[in-house]
Amino acid sequence: MVDTLDDFVAALNAMLADLALPPVGRGFVEHTVGKGSEHLIRCTLAETGGADDRQGEAWASYQRHYTRINGDHARLYPGVQEGLQRLREAGIPLACLTNKPTAFAQALLEKKQLSGFFRHVFGGDAFAQKKPHPLPLLETCKALGVAPSRVLMLGDSANDAQAARAAGCPVILVSYGYNHGQPVREVDADGFIDRLDHLVIG
Incomplete structure (x- = not known):
């Protein structure tokens, strides 16, 4: 729904400056996002030569900077507002x-x-597991009061598709997902759309 890549880049590089580590490029972040903040920070420390024992320090810094800039560099993808309104x-x-x-x-x-x-x-800290584990999606189905087979997962990556397959939900992916640098249309999904307002309802 929202392209937050530049938010990630800004928060990570502010964190790295705090730790006196070199900045990372947009391409690295694009291929790394999607598996939760802990994974993102761990990979960023590894990329920049940061020691594993700095994870806690890095997490605190990242939280502070991301809270400050959250949404400042982000933009809605075309068709999101219209698609949600139709739904x-x-x-x-x-x-x-x-x-x-x-x-x-x-x-x-x-x-x-x-x-x-x-x-x-529900965020990545809402349940004991994160996507691609099916637990978050199964718990979301429970919260909605709908059987998984009747819940459509609209996602943008293999994480979403794998969670949906394991939970027993149909899944459609938007074509513009980052998907860890891999083509989204190569993911096992039930369909693909270029814009959220292209979803056929009914």
């Missing part, structure tokens, strides 16, 4: 499930005026 008008209950920490996700949705579309917002 709401069709009476379809919506939940947002992301590997981003819940507080970051909620603040971002509010800043981009999307929070009102969702009945529930």
Whole structure:
């Protein structure tokens, strides 16, 4: 829904400056995001020569900087607002499930005026596992009160598709996902759309 890559780059490089480590490029971040903040920071430390025992220090710095800039460099993908509006008008209950920490996700949705579309917002810290494990999606289905087979997962990466397959949910991916640098259309999914408002309802 929201392209947050430049938020990640800004927060990570501010964190690295705090740790007196070299900055990372946009390409590195593009290929690394999607598996949760802990994974992102661990990979960033490895990329820049940071020691493993600096994970805690790095996490605290990253949290501080991301909270400060969350949404400042982000933009909605075309068709998102219109697509969510159509889904709401069709009476379809919506939940947002992301590997981003819940507080970051909620603040971002509010800043981009999307929070009102969702009945529930669950981040990567909401459950004991993160996507691609099926647990977060199964718990989201429970919260919606709908069987997994009747919940459509709209995602942008292999993480989403793998979680959906394991949970028993149909899955459609948007074509513009980062997907760790791999082509999204090569992922095992039930379909692909270029814009959220291209989703056929009914």
